[in-house]
Amino acid sequence: MPITTHSTAPSPDEFLELLACAHSLADLAAPLTLQYFRTPMSIDNKASESDFDPVTAADRAAEEVMRQEISRRFASHGVIGEEFADTGIEARFRWVIDPIDGTRAFIMGWPMWGMLIGLMHDDMPYLGLMDQPFTKERFWSTKDAAHFRYGDGTTGELRTRACGGLGTAVLSTTHPDLFAPGEEADGFGRIKSEVRMTRFGGDCYAYAMLAAGHCDLVVEAGLKPHDIAALIPIIERAGGVITTWAGDPASNGGNIVAAGDAKVHAEAVALLSR
Structure with missing residues (x-):
């Protein structure tokens, strides 16, 4: 029924x-x-x-x-x-x-x-x-x-992993071309310069690996609701945090940052929204 x-x-x-x-x-x-x-x-x-x-x-x-x-x-x-x-x-x-x-x-x-x-x-x-x-x-x-x-x-x-800070974090994003020249590209550049390692090409798979505790941070821009709505409950119930770059709810898409550790998420939002 x-x-x-x-x-x-x-x-x-x-x-x-x-x-x-x-x-x-x-x-x-x-x-x-x-x-x-x-x-x-x-x-x-x-x-x-x-x-x-x-x-x-x-x-x-x-x-x-x-x-x-x-x-x-x-x-x-x-x-x-x-x-x-x-x-x-x-x-x-x-x-x-x-x-x-x-x-x-x-x-x-x-x-x-x-x-x-x-x-x-x-x-x-x-x-x-x-x-x-x-x-x-x-x-x-x-x-x-x-x-x-x-x-x-x-x-x-699924459980996200603890991470001491951006300096030890592994970052993923689908492609650097996601970020428009100016504020978006500059924000991503600030994050990339702080983390231990960056890998490209993940799409939704990167968020699954974050929820599974194999990476620490996913940063993307220009997402639509259908790109992210399904991933939010998975990440949050695995122990992670996912919002827009401004720290707002992510369900409408836009510029998204997901982290397995709340401390890393706070550090990332501070850099991205600067």
Whole structure:
């Protein structure tokens, strides 16, 4: 039965039903993305001729099947996605989905991409799931924790790691071109000059590795809600902190900073918002 939306938080049983739906969405969409991964495919450009924002048939097919399943299970829920028009944006429950976060990596045959499935309850990120179908890795939030399943069948709880400060932190971002010349590039430059090591190319996978305790800081700019909504509950319930550069809630996207350690997050925000 569909859940009736209301102002109070869902019951534990309702939460389990919603989480089961998120897992089902990932299971349904995964074969559609793998059908195209590392195969010849046509690539469309959603941006102007002077820019490049790629989309493939895999993006569209995966989002379409997820939208159909959400509508079948929860007709009153809204859906915010990357490839099709938003629906039910005033609903108390709104699914926020990105069928392939990291399309550039996807079309290059790199496994640094993932499927993002988030659920907002009113204005709060309620649950999140990130799935990497090729490596068979999955990361998701429960009500008060975050969990993983690796390709070898290993499962466990995600926990961020402690970090003494920026000087010992490992930083990740998808690409330096994310940061516009001026304030954004200068802010990222200040962070990069302080940390121990920086790696590029992570997309959503970097946030999962932060939640798993393998890196300390992710700094990005220009994100959309579908790029980040699913990752917020995973990081926060693994013990991390994620906000905008100004320290505001991250669910609307924008310039984002995530850290596994609150001290590192505070240091990063101080530099980025300077």
